[in-house]
Amino acid sequence: MVISWVVNPGPQPSGICLDGSGSCYKINRRWTILIGAGEFRYIDQLIKIEDDKAPVITVDQGKSTVVDILGTDCVGQYEVPVPTITDNCADLHGKYLVWASGGNLTLNDGKYILGDLIEGVYTIYYQAEDCCGNVGIDSIKITVIDDNPPVAITKQFIVVSLTNNPDSIQDGVAKLYTTAFDNGSYDNCNEIYLEVRREDNAPICRNEGDLWDHDRNGATPMVPWNNNTTYNGRINGLDQNVSLHEHDRVLDTDKGQYVKFCCEDIGKEIKVWLRVWDDANMSGILETQSTD
Numbered sequence: 001m002v003i004s005w006v007v008n009p010g011p012q013p014s015g016i017c018l019d020g021s022g023s024c025y026k027i028n029r030r031w032t033i034l035i036g037a038g039e040f041r042y043i044d045q046l047i048k049i050e051d052d053k054a055p056v057i058t059v060d061q062g063k064s065t066v067v068d069i070l071g072t073d074c075v076g077q078y079e080v081p082v083p084t085i086t087d088n089c090a091d092l093h094g095k096y097l098v099w100a101s102g103g104n105l106t107l108n109d110g111k112y113i114l115g116d117l118i119e120g121v122y123t124i125y126y127q128a129e130d131c132c133g134n135v136g137i138d139s140i141k142i143t144v145i146d147d148n149p150p151v152a153i154t155k156q157f158i159v160v161s162l163t164n165n166p167d168s169i170q171d172g173v174a175k176l177y178t179t180a181f182d183n184g185s186y187d188n189c190n191e192i193y194l195e196v197r198r199e200d201n202a203p204i205c206r207n208e209g210d211l212w213d214h215d216r217n218g219a220t221p222m223v224p225w226n227n228n229t230t231y232n233g234r235i236n237g238l239d240q241n242v243s244l245h246e247h248d249r250v251l252d253t254d255k256g257q258y259v260k261f262c263c264e265d266i267g268k269e270i271k272v273w274l275r276v277w278d279d280a281n282m283s284g285i286l287e288t289q290s291t292d
Helices: none
Strands: 003-005 025-038 039-049 056-058 064-068 076-079 082-086 096-101 105-106 111-117 122-129 135-145 173-176 191-200 210-211 222-225 257-260 272-278 287-289
Touching: 039 096, 056 122, 076 135, 096 105, 111 122, 111 135, 191 257, 222 257
Parallel strands: 064 135
Antiparallel strands: 003 025, 025 039, 056 082, 076 111, 096 122, 105 111, 122 135, 173 257, 191 272, 210 222, 272 287
C-alpha cells in the first residue's frame, strides 16, 4: 500500500477574508491511497486556518463627554472621535461602523458628525470586524446640556403709585411682582422662572423676613430681615429646595417673587434687579441664571 497526499488547489479565502491578510483560510488536502493492482482510493481532508480573536476598539476621549447646546434652535452637534482599532492579524485602520442611540449621524469630509442633539444622554457605538468574522464592539456616552443662560429683559421705566388707605396697615406701600418688571425674558430651550430684588441699601418698606441678629449683640432685640434686598431663601417660588446663591439669604421669606416700595422712595429713581433661571441640567430644579 502506498499513501501520498497533495494540497489542491492551495489556500482558499474563508468568509469575508478577501483582503489578502492571510489570517483566515482553508486548505483542501487530498490523500491518495494505492491499494494495489492500479487501484486507488481518494480521501479529502479540509483544514481550516482561522483567527478567533476579536478586534479591540479604543476611543481616546474616554467614556464621558459633555456637549453644549448652541444657538436658538436648542440642538447641539458632536464630532464623533475616531477610534483606534487593533487586531492580532489584520490591519483594520479606518474600517469600522458607527451608530448612535439618537440624533442624526452624517459623514462630512471623512468625519462622522452627530447632529440634531437635544438635551439628554446618548450612546455612540463602534463596531469593527476582522476578515474571519470576529466582531469587536465599544461605546462612549455623551451628555448634551444647555450651557447658555437665559436672556433677562426688563422694562426700563415703571411708575409706582403708593396706596393711601387709612384703614390698612399697608398705607403708603406698593407691592410689585416679577411680572411687572419682565419685558419678554426667554431661554433658548426651557421655560424660565423669575425672581426680583432691590438694591442693597433699599428701605424695608414692611417687606419683613425672619428675625436676625443684626448687630451680634444678644442684649439688643433682633430685627426683621429686609426681604427687599435679597431674592430668595432655601425654598423658591416654585416650592423647590434650592441652594443659596449670590444675593440669597436664608432669612428671606418672600421667595423673590415681589418687592415693596414706600414713602421713603418718593421722588427717587429706584434700581430693581430681575433674575431669570432655566433648568439647564434637566434636574427639575431651576439653577442656571441670567440677571438684568
